[in-house]
Amino acid sequence: MKTAEATILRGEDAILTPLREALQDVAADEADIHVRRRRAAVTRYSHSSIHQNALSDETHVRVRAIVGKAVGVATTNSLEVADLRRALGDAASLARASRPDDEWPGVAEPAPIATPQAYDEATARVDAAEQARGIGAICEAVAKAGYRAAGTHAIEVTEDAVANTRGVAAYAPATVAYLRALVLSDAGSGYAEDLGWRVAALDPAGVADRAIAKCGLDRDRRQLPPGDYEAVFEELAVAEILRIVSLTGLGGQSVREGRSFMSGRIGEQVTGDRLTLSDDALDPRTLAIPFDDEGEPKQRVVLIERGVAKGPVHDRHSAKAMGTRSTGHAADESRYQPGGHAGNLTMAGGRATRDELIGAVGRGVLITRFHYTNTPDPRAATLTGTTRDGTFLIEDGRIAGALANVRYTMSALDLFAGIELLGAQRLARDWWSSNGMGSVVCLVPPMKVRRATITGSSPA
Amino acid sequence: MEARLADLVALAASRGATYADARSVEREHEAVNVKDGAVESVMRTSDRGVGFRVVHRGAWGFAATDRADDAALRGIIDDAFRRAEASASVQRRTVKLAPLAPQRGEYRSEVARDPFAVPLAERIDHLRAVDEAAAGPNVRTRRSSVAAYRTRKRLITSDGTDVSQEIVESGAGLSVLAVKAGAKPAQRYDSRLTRQAGWEWIEELDLPSRARRYRDDAEATLDAPLAEERPTTLVFAPEFLALLVHESCGHPTEADRLLEHEVAFAGTTFMWPQDRGRLRYGSPHVSMTADATVPHGMGTFGWDDDGVPAMRTKLVDKGIFVGYLTSRETAGALGVPIAIGSARAEGWQHFPIVRMVNVSLDPGSFTYRELLRGVDRGLLLDAPASYSLDDKRQNFHFSTQSARVIRGGEIEGYVRGVSFQSLTPDFWGRCDAVADDWELHGFLSCAKGEPLQLMRVGHGAAHARFRDVPIEVRE
Incomplete structure (x- = not known):
């Protein structure tokens, strides 16, 4: 893909050529540049009306200049060669005024990079009217059911590029299509969403039907007393657990500093043998690009295999410090902790249908998704959060009624130790990531677990 | 870019918008991070661009660009109107803005010492002193940082408002992680030490004293007994x-x-x-x-x-x-x-x-x-x-x-x-x-x-x- 296919993409040459030019005469021992251009069209609706409709087109450029082993970092949002040179000059002057980093690993060496696979031209070309039509279809279906709808239709086009003084030159376009619907009645709510790299993955009618069905069940809520319960976690709820696991325990630096559940336990059984978890940015279903912010090719990394901790992901810095090679997981340090970010998780699934998952529960809880989770004990990968938009009591293998939102507090490792059944994988993002806050994308199955700890309830 | 804001608003009015505003924003940020006595990163960031809103057919449309050329600025007008028209196609409530008299003027933060003018070496030396103060027998990781932020923005609206602002902020971060065999790691940190002020705020914070307090808290928590569970x-x-x-x-x-x-x-x-x-x-x-x-x-x-x-x-x-x-x-x-x-x-x-x-x-x-x-x-x-x-x-x-x-x-x-x-x-x-x-x-x-x-x-x-x-x- 050497030229821009359309006006939506700037294209490989338009982005990499000024980077190469600016790097030619950089006054530093080495340097690299990472570019992320993001065009986001976000249409939001509530009370079955569109209330916000925004298109933004922004370019983030991060340059690093290294003098000796001292590193300076500067950013700009311009791809003009003069502005890139100015940023490189700023970074070099910061490096000269700074102190050496004895663990500096050097910029990346050129290496083969997989072909980008997560860009779809038809998705990039979706316009505001088409987004509104999708929302309109949901609002119409929801109105017929006697409810009201809220949610988001978002189309993102990104172009990532890295170049450095050792000759790395990488470029990858990508698209993301996202549609969510929260259906509300006076008694409760139901939620559904579709996510993919093709707009064809979005099914407004299907999203509406799923959310309407859940909303219809969510009435006459009861409060659930605290205690341990069997549970079915749907895909969005599992993604929420994996987010905590990723941010607290899957980066090389967190392992090195003793903050991760893997610290001192690599090779040991840390959870049940039904959990196998990888980071696989080479699977296009995970919305991945094939290289990281340093220009390292992304590797498929098995993180936990049948419950045994296999090791974290790394950027170049954490890899050098721990005597290994980068796995291609450097990420924007203004958003993620340094030392590797596992943001494209795949959790092995199974064959259980939704009815089979629910049918396996004697008395327990069905959880659709969570709201605002956090981790009171990062080293144990403990998560606390409240459920929302579809929490149900299951009795004798059937949904027996709606529950007020419950607070769940439990170690992810203890939760996964109780996996009894797994369904088919689906692409999902947790509550935070759905909005871009510390993004983790998961190819994840629903699961039935032996024990989930409920520590409180919201009012009915 | 800033000079074109009034043109954008005027063009929107000529195309039938019932309300429009154009807002230019330029942001600068500098940060120094020290970890375990070594400089972990020094960073200078900047960005600038224009956001443009219209109310058209009773609905909002918004578009934004970081490009300053005429084509890009004309483009955001078209995009904002297209998005407003799309919004209007799925709408049960029209946008109604509470009345506001036209505003004019400038606002600037009060700053005694410009944090961007403090030499980098001084900032690093300051953090190294903080880092030394945080050292303790069981302290595994020490992190400290100082940051400066400057935002310049101008807003012009179709209601007659034209205001400019320059906001300067200074802040610090501090984190101490204590680890000991047989004990749960203890971390003490604060990243909410930012104010609209200059470097004088960093000095007022007395970060070395705070670092010693955080070290003592983390060390003591390592060996502390569990609390008694009761109201x-x-x-x-x-x-x-x-x-x-x-x-x-x-x-x-x-x-x-x-x-x-x-x-x-x-x-x-x-x-x-x-x-x-x-x-x-x-x-x-x-x-x-x-x-x-x-x-x-x-x-x-x-x-x-x-x-x-x-x-x-x-x-x-x-x-x-x-x-x-x-x-x-x-x-x-x-x-x-x-x-x-x-x-x-x-x-x-x-x-x-x-x-x-x-x-x-x-x-x-x-x-x-x-x-x-x-x-x-x-x-x-x-x-x-x-x-x-x-x-x-x-x-x-x-x-x-x-x-x-x-x-x-x-x-x-x-x-x-x-x-x-x-x-x-x-x-x-x-x-x-x-x-x-x-x-x-x-x-x-x-x-x-x-x-x-x-x-x-x-x-x-x-x-x-x-x-x-x-x-x-x-x-």
């Missing part, structure tokens, strides 16, 4: 209460939650219009104020991004819920006059939405010593660790970085493992004293909106005492 009296430090105010009062009083603008992501509220003046939010000791005029506040400005001048308003008065944070749109939809302008956008690329300004717990009349003397057995909680809220901001869970025992009015040793969950009115209803030692904290990253916007907000609080709070204790 107890909790005294919160202002740093802890600043976050509690943010999460349990600031967010649920955001008026866009009433309109369900944020329901699919951030959620709604338990504080509805019919509750104003009636809902008992807390005890009579609890009053909370939103104030965009607080000196040095991270939520202080000349005008919000609707062009509404800085104001102050009561949210909770002697325990009763009385007010909301509003934008022109939400005030218009609710049919109320503008009591405070709180429409804010993170950057040029974002649509302004309702955000907190400085939302604070009003100071009380007790001294801190008097407040402690009223505690026979209890805990002092210094700073929050994990926190989690439900979608109505009613059911919350907080854990703490550091907890100390209060016995007979005196502070004794440390305990660990303390967290608590509660319902907002129940929690604030247990407050029986607020001290007079009010202090201001600054947050950099309140998250809300789609796409996500991280907002700077300020929160003031004093020590306060809460009776019979059930706590949880976990290993």
